[in-house]
Amino acid sequence: MGLHVSEKRYIIGFFIIYICFCFVMDVKLHYRVINYSIRPDNGIKYESSVPCDLNPFCVVTAKGLMLDYINFYIFGPLAALADRTIGFSKCLWLSPNAISFSHVIVATLAGHLVSNKSLTQRRIGVILFQIRTWMDDLDGLVARKRKNISGERSDVGSSGYFIDAICDGLGTTALLIGIFCYLKSYSPRQRGYEKLQPMIPLVNTNQIGSCVVQKKKIRFNNVLPTVLLITGTLIGSSIAWNRYIDLYQVLLETDNVDKLISKNELFTRQTQVFRSNSFWVITTAWKLINPHALTDYILASIFFDRLWEYLHAARWISYIIIVVLVYFTDFQYFQSDAYIKNVPDQLVSEIFMNSTGS
Known part of the structure; x- marks a missing residue:
């Protein structure tokens, strides 16, 4: 079963528009970071013509820069718009955790549809899972608003942080089970x-x-190993991505002043790291390789009816990409940490060599 020529053209056209949209938004974000203040009173203040909760450029955070495109530029603002329209954050009976548990149910239904033989049903499952992703943005928005936290940030260590992580894991598991059932039962490329x-x-x-x-x-006996390998890439990407969000949040968004530098100097150095080319390369790479982005690639392959081709191609290469990205992110983080904490240049290479066990 394949796509009609006209259908392919519409889908390809849509993705070209989406890619151009993301590129334009990235250029605008880069311009905003370079020309306006990031840390408090450290440059020209950014003025937004729309409410800041609808504008992803207002508050620049490490997590925001590392968030995948569809969440940062589309689902995040849509969640804020829904909250402004309906007032989810003002409904005290509706907790962020309740929203998190609700999107597990949506993900389970999506996983069931993805296991269906009908391509139409599988596409509906893809759309439902994206609704689940939007709900995941909504629960984070509600939690941050009730704690008066602006911008994209992870409240690391809170109960909501762990509940959200568990619910995300359950939702992704439901999708992967649906994918496994489909490949084992219906895929003409696997059991034709x-x-x-x-x-x-x-x-x-x-x-x-x-x-x-x-x-x-x-009959193919590698369906289960392939699905397990893809699951491993999602787990590995999630662990590394959340780790670096936590590290960069502490490093670049803290107000704690080291004895060696003043508060103004701290903010200046943090801003310089935000604006550095190496940091932009790293954060852009994580936009493309974080667990949300990897899940989106799987969903796109389902929608295009190319699921097995994608899983089979990505099952090993994803590990290589993640390991390489982790190595360079560690190096960039170490350099940024040393610079912000005013470690003398001559000690940087020595500390790095010791930390890598050389």
């Missing part, structure tokens, strides 16, 4: 039929020239 060479029967002469096509069922 292969035509063998035509055979000429010798029963009577009237049948000479007619072909009898035998079919042999194709």
Whole structure:
């Protein structure tokens, strides 16, 4: 089962528009970071023509810069718009945790639809899972508003932080189970039929020239290992991504003043790290490799009816990309930490060598 030519054109056109939109938004975000203040009273203040909760450029945070495109530029503002319209954060009976548990139910339904033989049903499952992602943005927005936290930040160590992580994990597990059931039961690329060479029967002469096509069922034993490998990439990406969000939040968004530098100097150095090319390369890479982005790639492959091709191609290369990104992120973080804490330059390489066990 494939896509019609006209359908392919519409989908490809949509994705081209989406990519151009993300590129333009990234350029605007970079301009905002370079030309306006990031830390308090450290440059020209950024003035927004729309409410800041709807504008992802207002408050610049490490997590925001590392968040995937669809969450940061689309679902985040849509969640804020829904909150302004309906007032979720003002409904005290509706807790962020309740929203988190609700999107697990939506994800479970999405996983069930993704396991369906019908491509239409699977596409509906993809849309439902994206609704779950929007709800995940909504619970974070409600939690931050009730704690008067502005911008994209993780409240590391709170009960809501762990509950949200558990619910995200359950939702993704439901999707992966649906994918496994589909590949094991319906995928024509995994359990289809292969035509063998035509055979000429010798029963009577009237049948000479007619072909009898035998079919042999194709069985693949690597469906489960492939799904498990993809699951591993999601887990590895999630652990690393959340770790670096926590580290960079503490490093770049703290107001604690080291004895060696003044508060103004601290803010200046934090701003310089935010504006550095190396930090932008690292955060852009995490936008593309974080667990939300990796899940979006899987969803896109389902929508395009190319699920197995994607999983089979990504099952090993994803690990290599994540390991390389973790190495360079560690190096960039160490350099930024040393600079902000005013570690003398001659000690930087020595400390790094000791930290890597060389």
